[in-house]
Amino acid sequence: MADAEITQLLNEWREGEPAALDRLFEAVYPRLREIAGALFRNERLEHLLQPTSVVNELFLKLVRKRELRFEDREHFYSLAARIMRRILMDHARDSKRLKRDGGVRVPLDENLVWIDASNTALSDLDEALVKLDRVDPAKCRIVELRFFLGFTAAETAELLSTSKASVDRELKFVRGWLYDQLHDPAG
Secondary structure, eight states: OOOHHHHHHHHHHTOOOOOHHHHHHHHHHHHHHHHHHHTOOOOOOOOOOOOOHHHHHHHHHHHHTOOOOOOSSHHHHHHHHHHHHHHHHHHHHHTTOOOOOOOOOOOOOOOOGGGOOTTHHHHHHHHHHHHHHHHOOHHHHHHIIIIOOOOOHHHHHHHTOOOHHHHHHHHHHHHHHHHHHHHOOTT
């Protein structure tokens, strides 16, 4: 489905069209399932949480939050990234698998498949991203689109109506900022 059609479905859902959410789910489910699958590539086979359940839980949360208003597909994908990140964090906390050991130092990589929800890396990264969102929401959105939703720099630039060079420049800054946050216990 074309990006404009996704934005149109978001608008219809905002206006109260009941079938719009179903059509939206069908349109974005394959992409969100693929993204969630990437998050689980390095997980143990017996991991209780699976990519399909993360995407399904994402949509359950969206349905419960009927008051949410999406301005466009970029806004939708940004919120989806945040919700999926929160689902993974909640699962890790609920499973009591997070044990604080002073923090694992996390490099920001092109692909987040190295994150295991069972270690402190995800928790530390999540805390740093929450802080980044308070300081600069636009930079946090770039991180979410690139690293949690798996968009390329060009796709991220298109979604944010900016240039690829700007996205690359912002990510260079964010990598340094996150490095400082994750290597300085005082944060």
